[in-house]
Amino acid sequence: MDTTNMSQDWSVRMLFKTLKFLSATGISCIGTLVVILYFAQTSLIYPSSFPAGSRTEVQTPDRYDIPFEDVTVDTEDGEKLRLFVMKQSDPELRNRGKTVIICCANAGNMGHRLPIASAFYKILQYNVVLFSYRGYGLSTGKPSEGGIKIDADTVFKYVKGDKDLENTSTILYGQSLGGAVAIYLAEKYESEVAGLIVENTFLSIPALIPTLLPIAQYFTFLCHQIWPSDKSLPNITNTPVLFLSGLKDEIVPPAQMRKLFDICQSPNKVWRQFANATHNETYLKDGYWTSIIDFSSDYIDKKIQ
Ligand SMILES: *[C@@H]1O[C@H](CO)[C@@H](O)[C@H](O)[C@H]1NC(C)=O
Ligand SMILES: *[C@@H]1O[C@H](CO)[C@@H](O)[C@H](O)[C@H]1NC(C)=O
Numbered sequence: 001m002d003t004t005n006m007s008q009d010w011s012v013r014m015l016f017k018t019l020k021f022l023s024a025t026g027i028s029c030i031g032t033l034v035v036i037l038y039f040a041q042t043s044l045i046y047p048s049s050f051p052a053g054s055r056t057e058v059q060t061p062d063r064y065d066i067p068f069e070d071v072t073v074d075t076e077d078g079e080k081l082r083l084f085v086m087k088q089s090d091p092e093l094r095n096r097g098k099t100v101i102i103c104c105a106n107a108g109n110m111g112h113r114l115p116i117a118s119a120f121y122k123i124l125q126y127n128v129v130l131f132s133y134r135g136y137g138l139s140t141g142k143p144s145e146g147g148i149k150i151d152a153d154t155v156f157k158y159v160k161g162d163k164d165l166e167n168t169s170t171i172l173y174g175q176s177l178g179g180a181v182a183i184y185l186a187e188k189y190e191s192e193v194a195g196l197i198v199e200n201t202f203l204s205i206p207a208l209i210p211t212l213l214p215i216a217q218y219f220t221f222l223c224h225q226i227w228p229s230d231k232s233l234p235n236i237t238n239t240p241v242l243f244l245s246g247l248k249d250e251i252v253p254p255a256q257m258r259k260l261f262d263i264c265q266s267p268n269k270v271w272r273q274f275a276n277a278t279h280n281e282t283y284l285k286d287g288y289w290t291s292i293i294d295f296s297s298d299y300i301d302k303k304i305q
């Protein structure tokens with residue numbers, strides 16, 4: 001097959017797919033589609049109002065009998081972020097133990113991650129900081145890559161400046177989109193991070209589009225939300241990193257997690273896979289929390305001493 005045929009084949013397929021999409025949605029021209037993909041992509045990529053009620057109702061840690069501070073912090077660009085700060089009551093753990101910053105997965109709000117916060121608090125006895133990105137939960141603003149990075153910076157600095165937590169070791173944990181946020185933070189503040197834990201996260205948003213939104217794969221060049229974990233992760237050269245991968249992940253191909261593991265340059269990297277685990281249920285699988293306990297004692301405690 002010569003290249004002319006191949007490119008014809010490609011454009012016919014593209015036209016066919018586009019027409020199918022247009023007729024399905026009633027949109028009348030490709031220009032409109034392009035404009036929508038470009039300008040509506042933040043709404044497509046950050047469905048922060050889903051599920052219904054996510055912007056108005058946020059469950060609090062007292063449901064899990066965890067004492068907490070309900071904190072609002074200002075970002076440098078004027079947004080107000082909501083945080084739950086859960087400190088251990090034992091002063092040794094509170095002031096000299098570990099603090100995990102949980103970077104939330106997409107959709108929902110931080111209240112939906114309380115089961116995870118609770119496991120870190122009760123099983124691992126970490127202090128836990130949970131926050132809603134701008135435009136999620138009760139935090140103000142609209143989500144975007146640049147904005148969420150400012151939010152992550154703001155929360156990181158908050159933790160480092162907190163009188164109780166200032167001398168604790170910081171661990172970053174992120175699921176899916178949160179994995180990209182955690183990798184961003186770990187690269188930027190590597191010397192101040194004791195460990196990084198990522199679960200079911202992706203190489204980058206453009207790399208994810210063909211699986212997530214096949215119709216948009218021909219328009220990947222329009223994508224301005226990148227989250228380049230594939231570029232940032234290799235810059236993390238010392239921090240211990242734990243990769244938790246659900247092999248039945250239907251949203252992020254597990255091969256992307258494996259690739260991230262392969263390109264990770266840290267000498268202390270650990271791979272744990274869960275055979276029967278889907279995208280948002282991996283943390284419920286047997287062995288998940290034991291993997292984190294082992295990682296914590298084998299890599300983080302040793303590094304601290
Ligand atoms: C943290 O360490 C500094 C320097 O050793 C000390 O002055 C401060 O009191 C410690 N903070 C806490 C909460 O223990
Ligand atoms: C990784 O580090 C290199 C060299 O310091 C730098 O040029 C690059 O921008 C970094 N990558 C990211 C994604 O920050």
Ligand SMILES: *[C@@H]1O[C@H](CO)[C@@H](O)[C@H](O)[C@H]1NC(C)=O
Pocket residue numbers: 276
């Ligand atoms: C896989 O998971 C599903 C639902 O989570 C469950 O019904 C099934 O029994 C599991 N299979 C195995 C082999 O563990």
Ligand SMILES: *[C@@H]1O[C@H](CO)[C@@H](O)[C@H](O)[C@H]1NC(C)=O
Pocket residue numbers: 280281
């Ligand atoms: C995972 O997502 C599905 C919908 O995609 C939902 O039905 C299910 O309740 C979620 N499970 C958890 C543990 O969040």
